Amino acid sequence: xxxxxxxxxxxxxxxxxxxxxxxxxxxxxxxxxxxxxxxxxxxxxxxxxxxxxxxxxxxxxxxxxxxxxxxxxxxxxxxxxxxxxxxxxxxxxxxxxxxxxxxxxxxxxxxxx
Amino acid sequence: xxxxxxxxxxxxxxxxxxxxxxxxxxxxxxxxxxxxxxxxxxxxxxxxxxxxxxxxxxxxxxxxxxxxxxxxxxxxxxxxxxxxxxxxxxxxxxxxxxxxxxxxxxxxxxxx
Numbered sequence: 001x002x003x004x005x006x007x008x009x010x011x012x013x014x015x016x017x018x019x020x021x022x023x024x025x026x027x028x029x030x031x032x033x034x035x036x037x038x039x040x041x042x043x044x045x046x047x048x049x050x051x052x053x054x055x056x057x058x059x060x061x062x063x064x065x066x067x068x069x070x071x072x073x074x075x076x077x078x079x080x081x082x083x084x085x086x087x088x089x090x091x092x093x094x095x096x097x098x099x100x101x102x103x104x105x106x107x108x109x110x111x112x113x
Numbered sequence: 114x115x116x117x118x119x120x121x122x123x124x125x126x127x128x129x130x131x132x133x134x135x136x137x138x139x140x141x142x143x144x145x146x147x148x149x150x151x152x153x154x155x156x157x158x159x160x161x162x163x164x165x166x167x168x169x170x171x172x173x174x175x176x177x178x179x180x181x182x183x184x185x186x187x188x189x190x191x192x193x194x195x196x197x198x199x200x201x202x203x204x205x206x207x208x209x210x211x212x213x214x215x216x217x218x219x220x221x222x223x224x225x
Contacts, residue, residue: 033213042215090156
């Protein structure tokens, strides 16, 4: 049982490039989330999903896309990377959507130059 | 949307000291969670505490939902307590699906 696995852990992108951050969970959780954490700040919700085939925007969705074709995977796509997207990205999952059952991945550090 | 404010923003302690961290929120919440982010960036669940008081070893937390605040107490602090402490809430008003709104955190540094 690996929990929530994010790849890559570190990545440097050039402005205008695209990439996908991968997130996988092996706990059969319905709810999955992507957050970003800027330096010195709390996390902000980018997108979330309540089950396979269902996604919705969070607080800061601009510049990102997601898909949820399976229960296990919730990739985050960055199109046309911008310096403002330099951040640490956290994926999380939960079986019920309750805070006491949320599990976070270890984070992906992304720098756009 | 709901606003979450944490205080103090920074806290420096000597090992063995006690501290209180505060979280104020602007509206009713379904749920509230305290997290510790260690120096490696890992987020660790401390307390799920939408109301009432809970204790876990040297840490305890109290949420007074009617007055919209929560407190995290750390007693006999240790250097391993260093890191950032976040309060996060799941706003009330319908189904929120566990979407979290985080405060900006309190940076705690414990010196030996």
